[in-house]
Amino acid sequence: MTRPFKPYPFEPRHYPAEVPPLVDGRDPVERPVAIVGGGPVGMTLALALARQGVRSVLIEADDSVCTGSRAICISRRSLEIFKRLGIVDGFLQKGLAWTGGRSFYRDAEVFRFAMHQDDEQSLPPMINIAQYQIEQLLLDEIERHAALIDVRWQTRVTAIEQRPEGGATLTLRSGTPADPSCADWQMDAAWVVACDGGRSTIRDLLGLKLAGTSYEGRYVIVDIELDSTRATERLAYFDPPSNPGSTVLVHKQPDNVWRIDYQLRDDEDPDAAVLPENVMPRVQSVLDSMGETGAWSPIWITIYKANALTLERYRHGCVLFAGDAAHLVPIFGVRGANSGIDDADNLGWKLGCVVNGIASPALLDSYSDERVYAAHENLGYGMKSTEFMAPPSFAFDLMRTAVLGLAERHAAVRPLINPRQTHAIAYRQSPLNLASNETDVFARGPAPGAVLPECRLLGLNGDGARVDIHLTDLLGPCFTALRFGRQPNPDNKASDDAWRQLQSTLAGNGVPFRLIRIGVADARDSSSTDANVDADAFDPTGRVHEMFDAQPGTVYLIRPDGHVLARWRDGMPAAVRQALNATLANLN
Missing domain, CATH: 3.30.9.10 (D-Amino Acid Oxidase, subunit A, domain 2)
Known part of the structure; x- marks a missing residue:
């Protein structure tokens, strides 16, 4: 049977190799972050850093986005990450959403599964979209951040040396061997992130092995x-x-x-x-x-x-590993690209805080702790599916x-x-989880380490009218404090002043933070805001308060990657500040 092959219905853009101005064969500017590998993981990390104002250089061996059949499924968790990066619309427009599947044995259907999907969700549980389309959507956004993300196409790492005083020197080769201008040059970087896939050059240069x-x-x-x-x-x-x-x-x-x-x-x-x-x-x-x-x-x-392989640690000095360079997960359950995107999300906010000088480098050890734990969870599910x-x-x-x-x-x-499709991993034993005497008083709700669940709320548009929104619409690349059930009361002035002072102090210290006040409202009245004049969002049915086991004064502190950092039955600004100080500066 002869059938002519057709090309993919996609025309990638191709980019030349460009070397920055060199002094004695070296880039004279030390880069805050060098990301090796321009696939979905490296691109997502570059965008996560850019949202925090952190410059990075993205080093990619090819001259365009990928070709061929690679990752094809993007999970709800990854879509939530893209939503926080402001790029989810392109994925929803291009991808094909699906909620379940069927399994057959010989001629008979023997199993039908459905992933979680209800009216509270803002995003589908899964979309099908080819990796070259994923990369193109990410690249389009990267090119809108050209001032912060420098892409070096057709450039390969040939050597890496970590310096005793910190940082690393990369030896690079740009162009192709047939190009007479192809020559080695060097770049210094404070941090290097290996996102260069299952055959990672950085992993090999450091003599590391997957197990x-x-x-x-x-x-x-x-x-x-x-x-x-x-x-x-x-x-x-x-x-x-x-x-x-x-x-x-x-x-x-x-x-x-x-x-x-x-x-x-x-x-x-x-x-x-x-x-x-x-x-x-x-x-x-x-x-x-x-x-x-x-x-x-x-x-x-x-x-x-x-x-089903992983490194034992994802931080080695100033070099960090993410995606397939850190772990290889069986395709069954679509955890490969999705777990890598989750790596980038976790590392992005932590590395950004370190580069911006508001966190101790020890914070990056928690990246390794959490994502190695997640890798073992993913490998466990993936191995069961594979077997x-x-x-x-x-x-x-x-x-x-x-x-x-x-x-x-x-x-x-x-x-x-059951194919055990990918799902968000809760960091139950994370060193960042803040336990307190109040932890046990919660009968339900997301515990520290869990991913914030999605739910419907009412928000306010520019004219002050209420509109339907979702909780994830309120999250950004910052720490977020969700303060529940506040009612207007003159006696609350001192508390309000304390919250305003906290926001001012954190802003002055460069800590990205936002306070979201979730009030109660009469669902029958879609225009009046008299009952909660200073709330940012409203819970008209009380379902969100019930979901979080929240009462007036309850506070949930959310990390920039959407995981719960801490929660208090009666949260005060001083407790939030203490939790942030522990996270960013003192992890011992």
């Missing part, structure tokens, strides 16, 4: 062009008639691109398996079994092997066959088929 599990099973990944009206959902086929003994995953992407992943049997040669003459009939059989009769064309073929999708032994295969055979008639075993 964990590598699976023998291999998957062929095929992107095709197919015009179809089928709904967007995650489809999994176990031992399908179209591909006996294998597992097949199917995802619909924007622009009529479909991704099909199928498992190779143990007796198949991986090199032969990716030859078009062997791939095309298997793809056609998958489409036939799905009832897809439209014309299609191949775009891309590659092969994938699952790994079900591609059984590594006869025992696992026997267990999977039994589960799939029983699932059609016995609902109790169906959850074992």
Whole structure:
């Protein structure tokens, strides 16, 4: 079967290699942050730093955004991060939202799952969007921050040396080996962040190794062009008639691109398996079994092997690791790019605080603590999914066959088929979590370390009228104190003055902070604000107060990455200031 390949429906921009003005082969300006790797993780980190006014240089070996089939699913958590960066609209416009999926065993549907989605949510649980589109949306925003983000295309790191006095010297090579102007040059940076992928050059130069599990099973990944009206959902086929003994995953992407992943049997040669003459009939059989009769064309073929690996620490002196350079997560459950974006979000605010001189460098150790913990959580879920999708032994295969055979008639075993999609990780044991004598008085609500839940509120527009908003609309790249249930009362003047003084003091010290007052309101009256003239948002049904177990005076302190730092039944400005001081300056 011969089918001509088509290009992706995307035309990337290409950029030349440019070397800054050098003095004796060295960039004379020390960079606050050098980010090695211009994929989704490196770009997200650069934007997170820029939102805090921190300059960075982004070093990318290629001359454009990526090509081929890589990450394709962006989670709600990642969308929340993009929302705080002010770039989520492009992702929602381009991506295909989905809420669940179905699994089949041979000819029968045996499991259907739905991710959390209700009226309180402002964002879908997942969107499908190709990595080249993800990178282009991020790059468009980076180019709007050119004063703070310097992108060095076609530039590779060839050596790194950490200096005793702090910082590092990078040896770089710009251009291609065929370019006669290609030559080594050096750059100094106070901090270096390795976002350079699973084959990290920085990791190799420092002699670091990933540890964990590598699976023998291999998957062929095929992107095709197919015009179809089928709904967007995650489809999994176990031992399908179209591909006996294998597992097949199917995802619909924007622009009529479909991704099909199928498992190779143990007796198949991986090199032969990716030859078009062997791939095309298997793809056609998958489409036939799905009832897809439209014309299609191949775009891309590659092969994938699952790994569950991580570094033991993500900070090594002035060098930090993020994304695939720090950990490799199996694709099942779509944790790869999403966990890397979460790395960038966590590191971005902490590194920004350190560079801006408002936090001790010890804060960066908490980045390693929290994200290594998150990696182990993600690896645990990813390994369970991998062992079900591609059984590594006869025992696992026997267990999977039994589960799939029983699932059609016995609902109790169906959850074992759950793909365990990625979700926000709570830092339950973070060194930043502030425990107090008041912690145990909360019967519910997000505890320190948890991600702030989404919920509906009423806000005020420019004319003072109430409008529907969500809690995440109120968050930015700053610490946020949510102060609940305040009622107007002349006796509160002293407290109000104390809060204003706190905001003034923090602003004077360069600490990004915002106080959000959440009042109660009559849901039947959409215009009157007499009951809460100084609230920033309103909880008309009381549901948000109940969700947070809040009463008048309750305060939740939120980190810039949306995790709860501390909470108090009766929060006072002095307690908030003490918590911020402990976070930024004294972590011992």
